[in-house]
Amino acid sequence: MPKGRQKVPHSDAPLGPRPTCLCLELAGLFLLLPWVMGLVGAGGPGAQGLEGLSWAVRVDSPEGEREEQSLEQRADALAQAAGLVNAGRIGELQGHYLLVQPAGHRQAPQVEAVRQQVEAVLARHEAVSWHSEQRLLKRTKRSVHFNDPKYPQQWHLNNRRSPGRDINVTGVWERNVTGQGVTVVVVDDGVEHTIQDIAPNYSPEGSYDLNSNDPDPMPHPDVENGNHHGTRCAGEIAAVPNNSFCAVGVAYGSRIAGIRVLDGPLTDSMEAVAFNKHYQINDIYSCSWGPDDDGKTVDGPHQLGKAALQHGVIAGRQGFGSIFVVASGNGGQHNDNCNYDGYANSIYTVTIGAVDEEGRMPFYAEECASMLAVTFSGGDKMLRSIVTTDWDLQKGTGCTEGHTGTSAAAPLAAGMIALMLQVRPCLTWRDVQHIIVFTATQYEDRRADWITNEAGFSHSHQHGFGLLNAWRLVNAAKIWTSVPYLASYVSPVLKENKAIPLSARPLEVLWNVSRMDLEMSGLKTLEHVAVTVSITHPRRGSLELKLFCPSGMMSLIGTPRSLDSDPNGFNDWTFSTVRCWGERAKGTYRLVVRDVGY
Incomplete structure (x- = not known):
């Protein structure tokens, strides 16, 4: 067998964690659902807190008081005591607030002195259970870079x-x-x-x-x-x-x-x-x-x-x-x-x-x-x-x-x-x-001749x-859920013994696959449909073969070829199609053979 073929010179959805390897023998379709990333919206502190000194603090709520009002008020009082401004709650984290330097004080030359003063206030304040100065984090996009020259x-x-x-x-x-x-x-x-x-x-x-x-x-x-x-x-x-x-x-x-x-x-x-x-x-x-x-x-x-x-x-x-x-x-x-x-x-x-x-x-x-x-x-x-x-x-x-x-x-x-x-x-x-x-x-x-089955x-x-x-x-x-076991149905051999006329009147062969046939085989829906033929013809390349599934979906399984002058036709040759994938198997299949007259 010659090496004929080698001689001729964004992402839609995020990947999740790797699942355990369970292959279930279940039938049915699956639905691809894109995962949605949560995005930070309006209503909370943003990048403005990074232009000067800023601290994240957790404020405790005194017992017996209305919680949200108390937390917000205590955060405001805390910010004032530290010489800062309450920029608001951090996202959805209850009790966590971002305190930032006032805009007019961000260029103060005594940065270290300001830092020590704020740290002293936050460290001893009764309303603060946790605080942390916010510093810039270095993060890189997980893109792929290669040094391969080509x-x-x-x-x-x-x-x-x-x-x-x-x-x-x-x-x-x-x-x-x-x-x-x-x-x-x-x-x-x-x-x-x-x-x-x-x-x-x-x-x-x-x-x-x-x-x-x-x-x-x-x-x-x-x-x-x-x-x-x-x-x-x-x-x-x-x-x-x-x-x-x-x-x-x-x-x-x-x-x-x-x-x-x-x-x-x-x-x-x-x-x-x-x-x-x-x-x-x-x-x-x-x-x-x-x-x-x-x-x-x-x-x-x-x-x-x-x-x-x-x-x-x-x-x-x-x-x-x-x-x-x-x-x-x-x-x-x-x-x-x-x-x-x-x-x-x-x-x-x-x-x-x-x-x-x-x-x-x-x-x-x-x-x-x-x-x-x-x-x-x-x-x-x-x-x-x-x-x-x-x-x-x-x-x-x-x-x-x-x-x-x-x-x-x-x-x-x-x-x-x-x-x-x-x-x-x-x-x-x-x-x-x-x-x-x-x-x-x-x-x-x-x-391309796109057709939806x-x-x-x-x-x-x-x-x-x-x-x-x-x-x-x-x-x-x-x-993915693993598809059921492979089932197949093979029809009886059909012998026509008829001449194949020229294109005006093609030869048609029909066979029916009944519900009982499918129940015996276990077949429910189609994947590959294969037709094995033996055809005697003086010029094989003149033949055209079309297969129609019960839905009416047409597959051109054998095309005429002008260079194929073989006088022996087809001897037990299997043509296949995937164009009926997923369709019902029950019904009448039709093979149409014609001579195009090459």
Whole structure:
């Protein structure tokens, strides 16, 4: 399997305390409520008390007197005795008052004498139970500053040129959410783990080299000096900050491992081993690769690879399930579609596409009904690409400004998921998918076909459910209630044995899912809807397939492709869609197949 994909060159609400790790098997929706900070308003002493000497005092109330009137009067009398002015009660603290120097006396040269005089009065006065001179406190904003020379160019992390057009991660870092305790493994052509940006976070125990069959995933030189792809992806995820070198990773507190598998012949069995390698150590598998993005290939994991993905979500990560993040593909200029990619179609993966720094779909990006979400990457030559760690034997710089494609988007998503798992380690693989669906933000793009489904989720074939937002993901992870167990329903095999006419009269196949069917399976609402087809046709690229859920929501699961002239059609190929997420499962499903006449 070639490395087709790597070759194509604000905070919404405050984070709360980390919750205990309770995963309840309960159904139902959740509501994200922003926490409201209390602000000091009018009606109390403010900064004016800091222009001269000032004291906070606690005044006791004499027994038998009206409390508020007595306290206020005693504070006034106390201030007069000390040569000060009562500036009023301090906030909502009953009995606490701020006494300040009169405005005309604030420039008096005998500051120390005044201080001693006031202290003497307050110390012996019968109404004072506590007093403290108010002095300026030094406080700094908990912002993040890095000395990594390329960090200012990492617009996808902190876009100062266009605020808001980034992954909204800096506020998460300020609260010490950096991916600590989470291990991400890059399944690729190797990881140069001795480089400064990688070495401190490198996880040898999660790594392996399947090409050379040894524990070290160090990339090997080749004639094209091309085996730097995995290192670039690893840097996006976990590059170490404040080492005066290159850049910063999204989850720079996480551990990073490498599985070298793409630098040599690849078999189904090797792929299966890679997907489950060290799966009790590695939490997230970042896979920026797949079948050729040439507009005519239909391929994906074979029998063993599919079984390994399923085994990973069942047994990986102590039973919570391995998280598999896959890049949607770079075949946009060939009119390719990620529904012809079996990794993107799998219900066990998180399929991630790309938008450029302006939020638009880049020329290389593919679209499909199985797209879960998008995040940032490079665009055309006039737009910035992703800055990350590099392994380059010729330049020897250890840094690049030119990482792009959906290969660069998928590791950013993997890093954001690592942030989620730090605050909530017990999220299941399906919890992660649900949180992405709930929190992804719709992004304006004239090419996007946003449609809101019956459950209220907006999806487009170009952007999935929207743009990933680290702040929203982490906040949702903290309060998320785990979704119920996975339930599925498989319909009987339908055999039509009918010809597919040209576009004027398409072939329609309908099947009904009854209440009894659902009760037997335990299925209530939809997540992924998958259709497996075998179609004989003299020119596969002429076919268009649309799937309609009972709500009427349409998914273009198979697009015509002008370059695909394969005469064999589809043989047991599974298309999937996420566009009906959250909708009712009961009702009639309709598959419409037509020949567009290429």
